[in-house]
Amino acid sequence: MSTDQLSTTFHALADPTRRAILASLTTGEKTVTDLAKPFDMTMPAITKHLKVLEKAKLIERSRDAQYRPCHLNPAPLKNVDEWMEQYRKFWEASFDRLDDYLKQLKTKEKSDENRKKPNRRNNRQ
Amino acid sequence: MSTDQLSTTFHALADPTRRAILASLTTGEKTVTDLAKPFDMTMPAITKHLKVLEKAKLIERSRDAQYRPCHLNPAPLKNVDEWMEQYRKFWEASFDRLDDYLKQLKTKEKSDENRKKPNRRNNRQ
DNA sequence: ACTCTATTTTACCAATAGGTTAATTAATAA
DNA sequence: TTATTAATTAACCTATTGGTAAAATAGAGT
Numbered sequence: 585m586s587t588d589q590l591s592t593t594f595h596a597l598a599d600p601t602r603r604a605i606l607a608s609l610t611t612g613e614k615t616v617t618d619l620a621k622p623f624d625m626t627m628p629a630i631t632k633h634l635k636v637l638e639k640a641k642l643i644e645r646s647r648d649a650q651y652r653p654c655h656l657n658p659a660p661l662k663n664v665d666e667w668m669e670q671y672r673k674f675w676e677a678s679f680d681r682l683d684d685y686l687k688q689l690k691t692k693e694k695s696d697e698n699r700k701k702p703n704r705r706n707n708r709q
Numbered sequence: 710m711s712t713d714q715l716s717t718t719f720h721a722l723a724d725p726t727r728r729a730i731l732a733s734l735t736t737g738e739k740t741v742t743d744l745a746k747p748f749d750m751t752m753p754a755i756t757k758h759l760k761v762l763e764k765a766k767l768i769e770r771s772r773d774a775q776y777r778p779c780h781l782n783p784a785p786l787k788n789v790d791e792w793m794e795q796y797r798k799f800w801e802a803s804f805d806r807l808d809d810y811l812k813q814l815k816t817k818e819k820s821d822e823n824r825k826k827p828n829r830r831n832n833r834q
Numbered sequence: 835a836c837t838c839t840a841t842t843t844t845a846c847c848a849a850t851a852g853g854t855t856a857a858t859t860a861a862t863a864a
Numbered sequence: 865t866t867a868t869t870a871a872t873t874a875a876c877c878t879a880t881t882g883g884t885a886a887a888a889t890a891g892a893g894t
Contacts (some may be wrong), residue, residue, distance in 0.1 A: 585850070585883085591723050598719035599852085600711050603792075610795065616871060629853055631872060636851090650861040650870045658799035665797070667728075668790055670735065674783035675790075710851085710880070724882085741841060754883055756842060761881095775840045775891045836894085843888070850881070857871070864866085 590667060593660040596640035601625070602633050606642060609656040616652055715792060718785040721765035726750070727758050731767060734781040741777060 585595050596602055604697045605619050619629040633655060637643045642661070710720050721727055730744050738779060745755040762768045768779045769784070 585723065586725050588725055590728070591725055594723035595851095598716050598723055600713055603715070607795070610799070617869090625852095626854065627871065628855085630771055636848095642888080656796075656799060658796055658802075661796045662800040664789075665793055665800075668786060668793075669838070670732070671781075671783055671786045672790070674735070674781060675787040676738050676802060677783075687825065704885065713886095726882095742839090751884065752841070753843080753885085757882070777841065838891105838893080839891080840891085844886085845884100846886105847884080848882095850877085851879085852877105853879105854875100854877075856876105859871085861868100861870080863868075 587681055589660070590663065592640045593642065596636050596642055597664075598634075599633070602637055604629075605633060605637065606656060609643065609654060613653045616654070619654065623624045638687075669679075714785070715788065717765045718789055721761050721767055722760070722789075724761075726763055730755075730758060730762065730779075732779060734768065734779060738771075738778045738780045741779070744779065755777065 585591065597606075601623060604622065608614060608619055608622070616627070616630060617636065619634070620627055623630065634643065634645075637654075638645060640660055641657055644657050645652050645654050710714060722731075726748060729747065733739060733744055733747070741752070741755060741759065745752055745760070746754065759768065759770075764780075765785055766782055769782050770777050770779050785834060
């Protein structure tokens with residue numbers, strides 16, 4: 585795995601168990617045993633998932649007697665959101681085209697304009 | 710790696726080369742050779758990265774003579790954005806707390822309220 | 835037909851991921 | 865001090881990742 589911040593965050597999020605743990609932490613701080621309960625998995629496996637989340641700084645841990653409670657840290661998610669910003673216009677654009685398409689279906693006109701292909705060669709040197 | 714849609718998408722994004730390829734495709738369709746140029750990496754490595762992106766449906770490929778041009782498909786990113794929605798309030802909340810803290814620094818009053826700790830045991834059975 | 839260019843496939847490699855069981859550490863409770 | 869509970873560490877396993885070099889495929893141009 586790459587070691588830059590964004591790669592570490594995306595890697596941590598690329599596992600359904602870890603995403604479920606994050607979701608579970610949205611209702612407040614939880615112990616490892618609490619977090620482990622919903623999963624058909626041994627404790628060491630959960631410990632490992634927590635380490636991945638902790639390295640990604642998506643969770644922070646404290647100490648309370650023999651418990652190591654975890655809580656959510658949303659900061660890396662904010663970074664993801666900022667990274668996404670550059671792509672937002674693309675799915676908004678897609679939606680606009682879908683909207684156009686639906687309008688065309690209704691009016692049943694100008695349907696040939698959609699078959700115009702972009703000239704793929706423009707970017708090649 | 711897990712095989713659900715969101716895991717596949719996050720996994721594909723967890724590599725700086727693949728993110729750079731996506732960014733490169735924001736300016737339009739590109740051939741494999743064009744995409745490979747910025748990287749100190751062999752062609753087969755790029756081919757593999759493209760396969761990961763293609764399986765994640767982040768890119769789509771067409772055919773033009775011996776070229777296999779790639780273009781961006783933003784749909785999975787929209788899914789990521791929707792998944793992020795549930796966490797947005799958390800970083801907004803953090804910002805609010807920071808804002809409060811800065812206000813307190815200015816007025817230098819009521820600073821003890823911040824030391825109240827949440828009761829960690831509430832969620833344990 | 836031959837050659838050049840674009841791209842993929844194959845076979846290989848070392849490192850990492852994600853799980854297990856068994857042993858260990860650490861704090862509480864009796 | 866002994867037992868119980870919480871959590872981690874160690875050792876191990878298999879599959880996947882991300883890269884390579886070399887060979888194969890495929891279309892275009894001459």
